[in-house]
Amino acid sequence: MLLLLLLLAAVTVHTLRTRRTRTRLRKFGTHQCLPLPPGPPGEPILGHLRIIPTDNPEHAYAAWSKEYRSDILSFNVLGQPIIVLNSVRAAVDLLDKRGANYCDRPRFVLFEEMGWRKTLTFMRWGPDFRMHRSILQRGFSKTSVRVYRQLQEREALILVKGIVRDPSSWETALRRFATAIVMRIGFGVNVESDTDPYIQMATDASYALGHGGAPAGTLVDFFPFVRHLPDWLIRDRSMRFSRTWRWAIRQIHDAPYAAVTAKKTQDQKHSLTKMLLEQRAGQIKSGIPPELSIDDIKGAAAAVYAAGQDTTWSTLVVFVLNMVLHPEVQEKAQRVLDEVVGDGRMPCFEDRPRLPYIDYIVQETLRWCPVSPIGVPHRSLEDDVYDGMFIPKGSFVYANARAMTHDERTYADPEAFDPNRTSVL
DSSP states (O other): OHHHHHHHHHHHHHHHHHHHHHHHHHHSSSSOOOOOOOOOOOBTTTBTTTTSOSSOHHHHHHHHHHHTTOSEEEEEETTEEEEEEOSHHHHIIIIITTGGGSOBOOOOHHHHHHTOOSOGGGOOSSHHHHHHHHHHHHHTSTTGGGGGHHHHHHHHHHHHHHHHHOGGGHHHHHHHHHHHHHHHHHHOOOOOSTTOHHHHHHHHHHHHHHHSOSTTOSHHHHOGGGGGSOHHHHOOHHHHHHHHTHHHHHHHHHHHHHHHHTTOSOOOTTOHHHHHHHHHHHHHHTTOOOSSOHHHHHHHHHHHHHHHHHHHHHHHHHHHHHHHHOHHHHHHHHHHHHHHTOSSSOOOGGGGGGOHHHHHHHHHHHHHSOSSSSOSOEEOSSOEEETTEEEOTTOEEEEOHHHHHTOTTTSSSTTSOOGGGGGGO
């Protein structure tokens, strides 16, 4: 019965979406019907649901981009148009130069079910989005982030000492480093050791975020009514997972916030939570309705965690991997550091202008293995035309960072790890 209901819903949604798209195709332009971007053939009703790989789709997108000789691809999943951008030019032209049309996000119903609500990464375009974006822009502008340099240098020293003390636990030490910085900036929480409870909280939240399902790509995202059905009826893995792991997301929101309000954190004026709480308290004291709710404050701080913790850790792991695979790069980097810094102290931000090769290594690490290969999808607010191709209103738009950073038109031998390539770009 449930299968029949879902099939009926899929057919209805597909029919309505396809009809709307075809209507816009007929109406858009004055002289001709514009084609959608190319893509592989789909299946009736399901479209490309079973054709797009579940794991590592960025590789398939890049291959299709070459096959169809197009930087932009189009797909259809149960009637939902999906656009994939595979070049820097296309991404800049649409997401940057036409950003007003692509500033929206799909509704992430699964992540809502999991507990991610007031978090900028998963917000739809609107007043809440603009408010949260403004908060993070003010807190992390080029001038604002300078106040965190001392924190980063101190945590880097703790990291190096930890690895020297116990080389076998290097991954745990990297996890503590990444967690300590984002928790201190977001909440003012001090992560004391590799076994600090906040590290496990961060690990649990990262696992929950990474294993629930593709953003805006699960059953409940396409059919939101499914969230109201009992587990015994729906039997959907993503829904079961989101409900089972909801505690991990709530914990990363609530536990650090509770520590801040109980004054158990470091007295650091640059903690985002502390600053927002003071702003809220000041507005209430002045008789002004507070701009931010408590959930807004928790969500803004959690956005710092979501954006920085796991991405920093995974990038550092890739860096270590490439230093092991390419000892000649490691040896050159060590020579450069010895020449500029010597062996009596750690490098600091003031040394950076004299350490371009270290910057090249960082840039090559990010290029060689992007931490978020296809990122979080955008959503087009209106119909658009690009290079003679039609992009329907409401399309989910993905930027394939992996295809861009391995584009042979820009990078010779893109699979090779070569920091020197950055110096000639």
